[in-house]
Amino acid sequence: MVEAVNLALSQEMERDESVCMLGEDIGVNGGVFRATKDLQKHHGEERVMDTPLAECGIVGVAVGMAMYGVRPVVEIQFSGFTMQAFDQIEQNMARLRNRTRGKYTVPMVLRTPYGGGIRAVEHHSESREAYWAHTPGVKVVIPSGPRNARALLAASIREDNPIIFYEPKAVYRAFREEVPDEPELMEIGKAEIVREGKDITLISYGAMMRPCKEAVSDLVDDYGIDVELIDLLTISPMDTETLAKSVQKTGRCVIVNEGQRTCGVASEIIARLNEVAFEYLEAPIKRITGFDIPFPYFQVEEHFLPESEEIVLAIKETLDWQ
Amino acid sequence: MSVPNSDKKTTSSEEVVSPNTPSVMDTTPIDLGHIEVLQILNEHGEVDKGLEPDFSDERLLEIYRAMVLARAFDTRMMTMQRQGKMGTFAPNIGQEACIIGQVASLTKEDWFAPSYRSFGAQIMRGWSMEHLMRLWAGFHDGFPPPEGVNDLPFSIVIGSHVLPAVGIGMGMQYKKKNDCVVVNYGDGASSQGAVSEALNFAAVYKAPVVFICENNGWAISTPTSKQTANEILAAHGAAHGMPCIRVDGNDILAMMCATKEATERARNGAGPTLIEAVTFRMSLHTTADDPTVYRNEDEVKMWESRCPILRFATYLTKKGLLDSGAIEETLAACEEDAIKARDAFYAMPPAKPEEIFDHLYESMPKELQAQREEYLRRLRQKGVE
Numbered sequence: 001m002v003e004a005v006n007l008a009l010s011q012e013m014e015r016d017e018s019v020c021m022l023g024e025d026i027g028v029n030g031g032v033f034r035a036t037k038d039l040q041k042h043h044g045e046e047r048v049m050d051t052p053l054a055e056c057g058i059v060g061v062a063v064g065m066a067m068y069g070v071r072p073v074v075e076i077q078f079s080g081f082t083m084q085a086f087d088q089i090e091q092n093m094a095r096l097r098n099r100t101r102g103k104y105t106v107p108m109v110l111r112t113p114y115g116g117g118i119r120a121v122e123h124h125s126e127s128r129e130a131y132w133a134h135t136p137g138v139k140v141v142i143p144s145g146p147r148n149a150r151a152l153l154a155a156s157i158r159e160d161n162p163i164i165f166y167e168p169k170a171v172y173r174a175f176r177e178e179v180p181d182e183p184e185l186m187e188i189g190k191a192e193i194v195r196e197g198k199d200i201t202l203i204s205y206g207a208m209m210r211p212c213k214e215a216v217s218d219l220v221d222d223y224g225i226d227v228e229l230i231d232l233l234t235i236s237p238m239d240t241e242t243l244a245k246s247v248q249k250t251g252r253c254v255i256v257n258e259g260q261r262t263c264g265v266a267s268e269i270i271a272r273l274n275e276v277a278f279e280y281l282e283a284p285i286k287r288i289t290g291f292d293i294p295f296p297y298f299q300v301e302e303h304f305l306p307e308s309e310e311i312v313l314a315i316k317e318t319l320d321w322q
Numbered sequence: 323m324s325v326p327n328s329d330k331k332t333t334s335s336e337e338v339v340s341p342n343t344p345s346v347m348d349t350t351p352i353d354l355g356h357i358e359v360l361q362i363l364n365e366h367g368e369v370d371k372g373l374e375p376d377f378s379d380e381r382l383l384e385i386y387r388a389m390v391l392a393r394a395f396d397t398r399m400m401t402m403q404r405q406g407k408m409g410t411f412a413p414n415i416g417q418e419a420c421i422i423g424q425v426a427s428l429t430k431e432d433w434f435a436p437s438y439r440s441f442g443a444q445i446m447r448g449w450s451m452e453h454l455m456r457l458w459a460g461f462h463d464g465f466p467p468p469e470g471v472n473d474l475p476f477s478i479v480i481g482s483h484v485l486p487a488v489g490i491g492m493g494m495q496y497k498k499k500n501d502c503v504v505v506n507y508g509d510g511a512s513s514q515g516a517v518s519e520a521l522n523f524a525a526v527y528k529a530p531v532v533f534i535c536e537n538n539g540w541a542i543s544t545p546t547s548k549q550t551a552n553e554i555l556a557a558h559g560a561a562h563g564m565p566c567i568r569v570d571g572n573d574i575l576a577m578m579c580a581t582k583e584a585t586e587r588a589r590n591g592a593g594p595t596l597i598e599a600v601t602f603r604m605s606l607h608t609t610a611d612d613p614t615v616y617r618n619e620d621e622v623k624m625w626e627s628r629c630p631i632l633r634f635a636t637y638l639t640k641k642g643l644l645d646s647g648a649i650e651e652t653l654a655a656c657e658e659d660a661i662k663a664r665d666a667f668y669a670m671p672p673a674k675p676e677e678i679f680d681h682l683y684e685s686m687p688k689e690l691q692a693q694r695e696e697y698l699r700r701l702r703q704k705g706v707e
Binding site for chain 2: 018020046049051052054056057059060061062063064065066067068069070087088091092096097098099100101102103104105136137139159160161189237238240241
């Protein structure tokens with residue numbers, strides 16, 4: 001996936017001279033995950049800027065550049081460090097269009113690797129997308145594999161709204177997928193039905209799509225359960241329609257998110273389904289999530305992260321509920 | 323555009339050359355011990371002949387009128403607020419020289435990032451007074467700067483506008499423009515981490531930015547002496563490796579000269595400057611504030627004698643450009659303008675409750691459309707047209 005991210009960045013910089021990049025160690029070093037490898041070599045130091053070590057500063061100046069008509073793509077090294085920039089995201093990036101009634105716009109993308117599973121030190125494994133979904137004015141996009149990462153990132157760079165783009169770092173080098181050479185775009189705000197099914201709806205996104213896919217394959221092969229699997233792709237604004245239609249069809253639903261449970265993405269989905277699909281439900285909607293504790297140190301992180309066995313069990317329980 | 327560590331290049335043989343200083347014994351090029359101070363017009367209105375600038379008579383009178391108008395506007399706003407016709411606002415009385423002087427050398431292509439106490443500057447930049455009244459009275463359409471005015475909306479969360487202002491300067495560099503940005507913040511904001519980050523980014527990238535640190539002595543109830551252990555706030559510039567100067571903020575000539583030089587430096591690619599403008603908040607922090615709780619009237623009285631408008635009027639009178647009649651006339655005309663603005667503001671249409679969803683995104687997401695429908699139903703139920 002990290003190569004797909006690099007491809008999208010490279011092609012968008014090629015296409016549009018106003019696209020530039022800011023971040024820590026993204027130039028000569030190519031980023032700590034190498035997502036920006038060789039971009040500075042090809043596009044110069046003026047367009048791929050190694051910045052001082054100050055996340056709030058990076059986001060704040062990018063907001064100004066975007067207002068002035070540049071299209072900055074910011075890399076925050078780990079999503080846990082995005083908290084340093086909370087001020088600029090909340091006060092300026094998300095609000096300036098609204099504050100100035102559309103006179104100014106902030107066409108920028110904040111890319112950042114999120115989530116656990118790579119045995120990283122503290123503050124390197126957070127999954128706090130719910131914060132940004134709670135922030136009016138930004139869109140929150142989370143791809144799950146190389147192909148949709150490339151297409152969604154390119155679309156995000158072309159958007160006139162500010163985007164928080166969470167890259168599941170556990171997927172960066174996890175599996176390979178064919179990505180076409182020619183530019184490809186995906187619509188932001190649209191969920192994808194990855195597998196159609198009639199018995200139950202399974203909803204997830206980002207890194208959690210992998211255990212979900214494993215679970216689906218077990219459920220289909222071993223138990224003959226016909227699961228409909230949905231990849232959310234955009235967390236905000238959420239594609240309620242696709243989720244509602246699916247649950248209205250299957251009558252049962254399980255949601256998986258890696259982040260903390262309380263006021264998390266799963267909670268929001270349940271609230272929405274309650275509003276639009278309550279009378280179709282055959283069983284309570286189940287959620288499998290991270291727990292309401294800080295992400296644990298890596299010796300035990302695998303127990304914190306939702307796994308496919310748990311998903312299989314939750315789906316069977318939801319189907320058996322009466 | 324200048325970039326940090328621009329000498330940091332990978333050679334063809336892929337050998338990496340370190341750009342860092344090789345020895346701790348290398349001396350710093352910045353003298354942190356000495357900050358230049360500038361005053362041209364002293365508090366008695368006497369000019370330092372050696373430093374007196376050659377602005378035209380028309381320009382001097384135009385600037386004088388702008389200062390008087392800023393105060394007349396402020397006074398009118400205070401009356402309206404006390405009559406219950408205006409929201410909470412932050413008066414600029416006593417800071418007119420600082421506020422007007424900092425934008426005097428800006429062009430239309432330049433940007434200005436004001437604080438909430440920058441009325442006079444905003445009027446100079448092309449905001450109508452009724453527009454500013456609309457803003458402070460809580461109307462959504464009061465916030466966007468008028469057509470053709472490149473200003474940031476002022477920040478409410480103290481100091482949060484300084485980083486975007488630097489970003490605008492970096493945008494100018496990116497687009498190879500020879501324009502500049504003036505950004506204003508106060509003694510309170512100087513404690514914010516984001517402001518330090520902004521100074522650092524501007525210095526590292528040599529961004530065309532002029533920082534005006536408007537040190538008016540008080541951040542609501544906190545005096546500058548409790549804000550910082552180094553009350554010479556200009557030193558923040560030196561600490562970040564940029565030219566800095568401490569200016570008498572109640573001296574309009576000093577403010578105009580210092581900002582003129584700094585904007586020229588910015589336009590010429592020589593990078594940012596920090597100007598600390600020492601002034602005093604004569605009035606309330608905002609109309610919701612009572613300064614008698616925390617500060618001594620003697621301090622206020624002392625600063626009354628340093629009034630920037632009085633000082634400038636004395637100078638202009640000595641120059642033969644003003645007399646007591648002209649002073650009266652200018653004041654009366656400015657008060658009249660403020661009253662006209664008030665009447666124009668009162669004649670403006672009421673707020674449109676349905677517009678609150680309109681400008682959050684380029685196009686409204688479905689979920690928001692549904693919430694808007696829900697809100698409109700609520701309005702209908704309440705009988706709101």
